[in-house]
Amino acid sequence: MGRFPKPAEGSWTEHYPELGTGPVSFRDSTSPEFYELEREAVFKRAWLNVGRVEEVPRVGSYFTKEIDAAKVSVIVVKGRDEQIRAFYNVCRHRGNKLVWNDFPNEETSGTCRQFTCKYHGWRYDLEGALTFVQQPDEFFGLDNARYGLKPVHCDVWNGFIFINFDPEPRQSLREFLGPMITGLDGYPFEKLTERYDFVAHNNSNWKIFADAFQEYYHVPSLHPQQVPSAVRQPNAAFECAHFQIDGPHRLVSTSGTRRWKMPPEFMYPIERVTRSGLVGPWRTPETPLPAGLNPGNIESWGISNFQIFPNLEILIYGGWYLLYRYWPTSHNTHKFEAYTAFHPARTARERIEHEVAAVVLKEFALQDAGMLGGTQAALETGVVDDFPLNDQEILVRHLHKVVVDWVEEYQSERVPAEV
Template identity: 35%
Template sequence: MNNPIDFQSSLTESVGLSTGPMPTSLYTDPTQFELERERIFRRAWLMIGRVERIPKPGDFFVKELALFKASVIVARSEDGNIRAFHNVCAHRANVVEHRSCGNAKRFVCRYHSWAYNNAGELANVPDESGFFNLDKKKCGLTPVTLDVWDGWIFINMAPAPEVSLVEFLGPMADAMANIDYPNPDHPIVMRGEFKANWKAVADNFSEAYHVASIHPRTLAPIYTGKGNPFCRPISANLYGAHRSLSLWLNPTYQPSDKSKVSRWLFAADQTITGTREDGQINAIVEHKGVNPTKNENWSSDINWFFPNWHLQISANLFWTHEFWPTSSNTTVWEARFYKRKPTTVRERLQLEYFTSHMADTMLEDLGNIESTQVGMESGAKPFIVFNESEILCRHGLEQVIKWTAATRVNDALAQSV
């Protein structure tokens, strides 16, 4: 059944957001950035990966957080639990683990060979008798608070988090819980460094208003069409500090007859519902939090978990964006597209075609995002205005303002309704 969409009503007003302009200084002011570092990123729960990334005891990866001048080891210890530690030796504060990932029973500092087990405990000290009253139990790797929700690993950089992960996620956790994610152990990873504020980068991936202009060949034929030339969203929902948007899909899209390679490589399972046979159920499509209005012209959902993580879901795959600020006007972006492992030559070529298509799309975004930052830093425009399709951007800025003004996390969350 097709759900008619009323593109004339205001989603922005219907969810209780303001409609006025927003200050450009939120993207350019170094003082604002310092507030965000301390009152947002140091207090919020930050998603850093999936549990499938470290499936076996001893598996680990290192997350570099330039925002805090910190390096964090995330490891599955011998008891099967996942833990996080500052990547700093207790002896002379050298970096312990220089690999980005791997499997290790021990992390050994190469400076003086102090060794820690994968539960973070100090296990070996060369010439231990030469130290004065050394208490090895107090010299383990410094822990970082970690919790897992639905297979997603979160850390909190506060010495003592003010709220639990479940409290932080609030209604978003209820809406998105227990999704059966396909192929969670096989991501295609893309990474880029932008000369732009982290919010400017996140905004770009939070709306489809720019698709017709910036992506006329790569995305516009899929996400715009008769009746919706500017890819207005189907629906939007706010979940406390977090937010979600459902995007429209052109139901008539097929690769051009002239694009023989594209037509041959176009995956047969890229349908609206994702079903491959009549009567087959697609668990993602059936989930209550995915395409909540169950509109048949739905393409995907953008789920923005405050502050810097996108979880995007379509009928056939899911993918993520992470936006990690490195300064007030530089950002590291990481994307992971979770696709099934190919089993045939055609599927392998389809995967390569998908990857190149997404890379071309990201390159189209890159220069545009950086030129936006240049324009904002010129000071020519003290305010920016948002279209109806940019509802997630507006809500994001409102949350930034609330969190940087709040002295306690509970106050920020109480306002985020």
């Protein structure tokens, strides 16, 4: 699936015959047994984005990440050599969770010179080496060099920190991302440091929420404020301009009507006053755009949504971007993390513009989230198991196929070879 075809008019899915065009099953989103396989096959083998370099700005800066799908806690820290590393959040003495504040299951962050276990006082430096043991003579030939923190594979692409739990990852991070994603090299992510974060806990499988942002077929029904019928061409379908697949990753690009070109009655009053909202501030700083941002060469390009397998999406709107992460917590629940990132505001007005955009975008995202519980409950009845997908839902089809493929590959590797 590494080719970038330019499809014939009106067709996307048929250019990927391995995807098929028939109805699909969503049993991969309702089965507890499948989820357990998915945890091992996907979330313990793929590269996972856990943060950005701005979250560890100086030597000793750290944060922890609780990853339910892998049943682990991770420490990400910048060492004295300015390198960013990741470690399992486990003291090597008796297995106590090493870094936490008031509640051991909650994530935390800060700056320190070393990590000290609350239980028996063992200490580790920023590079993970064991540096101090209480009453070392009480142990039996303890070799400190053997008991440093257990590392997790960690790498950085364009400021995004990724980890991989596989003892021997099959690909480097850059190989895993592939040319479609690395085509974003040169986009100034490092300059977009004013962030507005939010988290939501959802009663649905993680893939069901990801599906909502892989197609815009639902927009006229679920988000009529986004593209009101009154401003669409008569009888015109609401379609995306470009879909693309590269390995396990996906891309959808759209053009569409700019918010400020709509009649005032179709905008929130706060949008009219602040000149900001669903598509971000109406004025954004000039930003150099790499060729990979608009691979479909859409003349009236508006948004490109890069969906990095398994659970990361980066939606780029030119001068700013929106990020989503979907973290499974069970077969039918997940934690949704999101943030908007802008150039640092230069005036109070720009700060207001950014805050309004963040709030309006959150509202639209939560409109999607509000559908999920009903979707999950209906799927779990098992009454229907063949769902037709249209050509605009090619990426929904692709995500579920890739997850199943990874699970089947994992299972095949664990079947003893026939003698």
